[in-house]
Amino acid sequence: MGKTTKKNAKGKIVIDIELCKGCKYCAMACPKGCISMSRDFNSMGYFVAHFEHPEKCTGCAVCAQMCPEIAIEVWKE
Ligand code: SF4
Ligand code: SF4
16 A cells, blocks of 8 residues: 555656667666557658656666667656
8 A cells, every 4th residue: 555656766758759760779778668669650660769657767867878869858857
């Protein structure tokens, strides 16, 4: 009961899907498993990254550091 609260830093990311090349680095790098690959593709035809589990994000910014396209912005709450 009430055990699910986690008072760690909370974060949020914004993925610019038009910059994304679908390399999956962010999805593989996220220690919390927040990012999955979407079935939707962008105008370049790449399947893009999707922020699937925002509730788990700590704002660590590992995903943004891994992204070769600088497609991810990280916000900390
Ligand atoms: S900021 Fe950290 S926890 Fe949040 S999606 Fe990126 S790698 Fe995962
Ligand atoms: S690391 Fe960047 S380019 Fe690669 S899938 Fe993630 S958002 Fe897209």
